[in-house]
Amino acid sequence: MDALSQYEGFFAEFYDILHSSYDADLQMYLGLAREYGDPLLELGCGTGRLLIPLAAAGHEITGVDLSRDMLARCQEKLDIEGEAARRHVTLVQADIRRFELGRKFNLIMAACNTILHCTATPDLLAVFAKAREHLADDGVFVVDFCIPNVKAMIESSGEEEVFEVIHPVRGTRIVDTYKASFDFTRQIETIHTHLQEWDERSLIRSARSHTERGIYFPREVALALRYSGLTIAKTWKGYRRGPLVETSQDIVYICRSAL
Numbered sequence: 001m002d003a004l005s006q007y008e009g010f011f012a013e014f015y016d017i018l019h020s021s022y023d024a025d026l027q028m029y030l031g032l033a034r035e036y037g038d039p040l041l042e043l044g045c046g047t048g049r050l051l052i053p054l055a056a057a058g059h060e061i062t063g064v065d066l067s068r069d070m071l072a073r074c075q076e077k078l079d080i081e082g083e084a085a086r087r088h089v090t091l092v093q094a095d096i097r098r099f100e101l102g103r104k105f106n107l108i109m110a111a112c113n114t115i116l117h118c119t120a121t122p123d124l125l126a127v128f129a130k131a132r133e134h135l136a137d138d139g140v141f142v143v144d145f146c147i148p149n150v151k152a153m154i155e156s157s158g159e160e161e162v163f164e165v166i167h168p169v170r171g172t173r174i175v176d177t178y179k180a181s182f183d184f185t186r187q188i189e190t191i192h193t194h195l196q197e198w199d200e201r202s203l204i205r206s207a208r209s210h211t212e213r214g215i216y217f218p219r220e221v222a223l224a225l226r227y228s229g230l231t232i233a234k235t236w237k238g239y240r241r242g243p244l245v246e247t248s249q250d251i252v253y254i255c256r257s258a259l
């Protein structure tokens, strides 16, 4: 579970730029927060893509993340958001496999593929055990992740992809050169990323990262949840709470403590 380089410095900023308008899952989490109530805990809260709108809606939320740079960007955005949202938020820099907050939560979330950073099974079990330990008796732990699209993975494995984004503040060009390879024996995705920021024809900065992510199928995650003392109360296809069908791309497990 060595995900940090992907979330440091230029990469933290790039994550924030790339995901600033992504909110496909937000309504689902706002609905769950209304349903199960405060306090909320987000594991791997990152730059606050979900945490900030949840706090702005009046929810009391704690965000845990290992990356100082992701948390710093989250804090910067909270400062802009103002006192109303800020006073509902606690940010904690810690490893989601081994944190201790000394309190229980009604809704715990591991959103947006965060669990895929658990490249080894003991990492996944450790995160789930921590979620269960911090879960209130009537609370739910929500995990969402992409179902591996094996055909697309095989076809794209080792292929370099390049895409560009315009920096929303500076107007510079960010070029992301991205190569993912999939090892189905180890069930590991290896990602090489090269980021460059260009002002007209001058290179302003560049950074490289090498990250591994786990490849998990729904049944494996379900088994790990059960092994960690959690029962799956509901399974949804994607973020619209639909039933799981053959073509589902995202899966959401709503779990309760088994005891």
Ligand SMILES: C[S@@+](CC[C@H](N)C(=O)[O-])C[C@H]1O[C@@H](n2cnc3c(N)ncnc32)[C@H](O)[C@@H]1O
Residues within 6 Å of the ligand: 001, 003, 004, 007, 019, 043, 044, 045, 046, 047, 048, 049, 050, 064, 065, 066, 067, 070, 094, 095, 096, 097, 111, 112, 113, 114, 117
């Ligand atoms: C895919 S991002 C998701 C961020 C945010 N939840 C969102 O929906 O935009 C995964 C986050 O998990 C964090 N992370 C990865 N491994 C971690 C670990 N072992 N402990 C704490 N945070 C971790 C990363 O720093 C990153 O911010």
